[in-house]
Amino acid sequence: MTDVGFDRQGTPLLDGIDADVGQGRLTVVTGPSGAGKSTLLRLLNRLAEPARGRLAFQGRPLHEFDVLTLRRRVVLVAQHPVLLTDSVAAELRVGRPGLGRDDAGLLDRVGLPEELLSRTTAGLSGGQSQRLCLARALALQPEVLLLDEPTSALDGAAAQVMLDLARTLTAAGTSVVAVSHDRRWVRAADSVLVLDRGRLAEHGPPQTLDYLPEEP
Numbered sequence: 443m444t445d446v447g448f449d450r451q452g453t454p455l456l457d458g459i460d461a462d463v464g465q466g467r468l469t470v471v472t473g474p475s476g477a478g479k480s481t482l483l484r485l486l487n488r489l490a491e492p493a494r495g496r497l498a499f500q501g502r503p504l505h506e507f508d509v510l511t512l513r514r515r516v517v518l519v520a521q522h523p524v525l526l527t528d529s530v531a532a533e534l535r536v537g538r539p540g541l542g543r544d545d546a547g548l549l550d551r552v553g554l555p556e557e558l559l560s561r562t563t564a565g566l567s568g569g570q571s572q573r574l575c576l577a578r579a580l581a582l583q584p585e586v587l588l589l590d591e592p593t594s595a596l597d598g599a600a601a602q603v604m605l606d607l608a609r610t611l612t613a614a615g616t617s618v619v620a621v622s623h624d625r626r627w628v629r630a631a632d633s634v635l636v637l638d639r640g641r642l643a644e645h646g647p648p649q650t651l652d653y654l655p656e657e658p
């Protein structure tokens with residue numbers, strides 16, 4: 443991101459954002475509510491388009507990518523899960539109809555039991571739905587995973603599974619960018635972007651930051 447800005451109804455919502463998301467790194471975007479964190483994440487796979495500045499992925503301007511191709515490589519898991527099918531097994535195949543018999547493995551990676559495979563999506567809890575959306579995203583084997591508040595619907599143990607998964611993914615070369623208010627995520631990050639009222643207030647490894655989220 444180079445000098446990136448985004449406006450809503452003529453008012454700058456993000457401005458002057460300069461940042462790098464390195465390959466195989468965990469980047470955490472944090473800061474007060476309404477600072478523009480989700481909007482920043484949406485810019486990274488063209489769910490929002492910048493009003494100013496430049497975004498590039500692997501050296502190529504983001505606007506040159508075919509949107510569908512980009513969104514299969516840079517996959518966003520939204521804060522509020524949207525399930526697209528009526529069964530857990532079908533949900534895992536949304537992006538990869540030819541997916542083999544790795545369903546149980548995908549569920550296991552996000553901390554869901556294999557028994558869910560025979561269930562409908564209708565009866566899932568918020569936390570289960572959020573994790574199923576993440577498993578659906580993992581089926582695409584993304585190069586970059588964008589996570590918006592990945593632990594907002596999870597208890598402490600399940601939240602730790604998510605953080606461990608993020609670190610496993612980065613160790614395997616996937617880049618993870620997560621919006622989070624959780625101090626554990628901030629402390630575990632390779633790099634942190636602190637947004638405040640649409641500006642990049644701080645950017646660096648966690649130990650160099652003044653800002654620490656209120657949530658434990």
Ligand SMILES: Nc1ncnc2c1ncn2[C@@H]1O[C@H](COP(=O)(O)OP(=O)(O)OP(=O)(O)O)[C@@H](O)[C@H]1O
Pocket residue numbers: 450455473474475476477478479480481482
């Ligand atoms: N669809 C929309 N229409 C109008 N305003 C919006 C819309 N989406 C976001 N905003 C506003 O843009 C600003 C930034 O929103 P954004 O969701 O990016 O912030 P955030 O830092 O992710 O907040 P939070 O931590 O509360 O999720 C906020 O003031 C918000 O009210």
